[in-house]
Amino acid sequence: MTTSRPFPPPAEAWCNRFATLGLAFFTELPAQALPNPHWVATSDACATLLGWPADTWATPDALAVFSGHTTWPGMRPLASVYSGHQFGQWAGRLGDGRALLLGEVDTPHGPQEIQLKGAGRTPYSRMGDGRAVLRSSIREFLCSEAMHALGIPTTRALCLIGSPEPVRRERVETAAVVARVAPSFLRFGHFEHFAHSGQHAALRQLFEFTLTHHFPACRDSDAPALAFLREVTQRTADLLAQWQAVGFCHGVMNTDNMSVLGLTLDYGPFGFLDAHDPEHICNHSDTSGRYAYAHQPHIAWWNLYALAQALVPLVGSGEGEPAEVERIRAELDTFSPTFEARTRALWQAKLGLRTHQAEDRTLVRELLTLMTQDRADHTITLRRLGEFSTAPDARNDRVRDLFLRPEAFDAWAQRYAARLCAEGSVDAERQARMAGVNPKYVLRNHLAEEAIVAAEAGDVSAVQRLLKVLQRPFDEQPEHDALAGFPPDWAGQLQVSCSS
Structure with a gap:
């Protein structure tokens, strides 16, 4: 594949806008070179996003650049400072403790930041070594690209x-x-840092920078900070609706892991549901269950509330007058209706419904209750539901057999079939639509573990093979049916934690 743009990008292609903010916002330093580096996996799709050639990896110094040994002209490596709430407690100054922004490059899709995660110690590493391990890095690489293929906003790998x-x-x-890769790695915690430390001039500088480069429409508002909060709130609500629909658990929704752009950010102890369990906790370190699957929407709102507090100095007088607080609350109150509307639309599509009726909410709730009670697999159940037939004599055994109490499913299926018939649903057309929104393949923990074990044993090709399957999550790919099967018994013993 060829590209009309010169590669590597010339120095003038690197715009490095974040670096213009000044030294209060970051520390410039080189990466700590990774010794004896070797390629594990690459994403041609992400290279294409950047407008780079598919054989980017064949560039003589590419391995050296992305392992921290050197930089291309125009790159300006830096680690940014931010703070945040971790597990609901104020954690103070955090920052890029093992991440380094190499630079920001102009692309056909607008400027994109390129960041190395695991690039060594920075002034924000605290007691850490600044490194990432192969295990967690494989998980982040695969899930970043898998989430993009699912249509869920995310940073890329x-x-x-x-x-x-x-x-x-x-x-x-x-x-x-x-x-x-992302248009920006700005987090809620960037704003919290300057608000909580009383650096209000820097807070306003960061805010103006963010509006200029990422939220220009908010500038036209009579209250730009409120318009910004509303936009971030709605993007976050939309993101959470998509997480819940696909059964994705983030695992560590601290405010420093929340993107102001509404992207899925920082793949640590994440997981996709196997059995549908609202109280599933994917992070072994989360002993209180704060970030359980069903709690994620509420935690997102809590994090938005923390961001709103950080924005108080930018609203009106900046003193948090009662009228100003009410206006802030009004923006936060847009979370629930946005989340509910997006959730309704997603589940309408997942059930193959072309119209919305008042009883649809009950239909969805009853299905999820059945799935919870019978521990039906989240992904497999919804994928097989896409094969549902409304024919009078249809038993729909493929999905029915997933339930321990098939008679309970039969009662629900009768109501579902009646709802489909009422809107004149044509099975073949609906089945095709449902196959396009209910994935067959997601990055289950056991699939990631198998790729990790192979890579640790020297077979790095296993990661690339799994990536190719995950980049087509809605396609049948019959040669890879095993990757869409039920998790093996040993998968239930897997534990992921904040350690990486």
């Missing part, structure tokens, strides 16, 4: 590089670096 360098976590592992 350009490439993954491994190294024999030992890194100690619960055990000694090897180091790795993921090159991540």
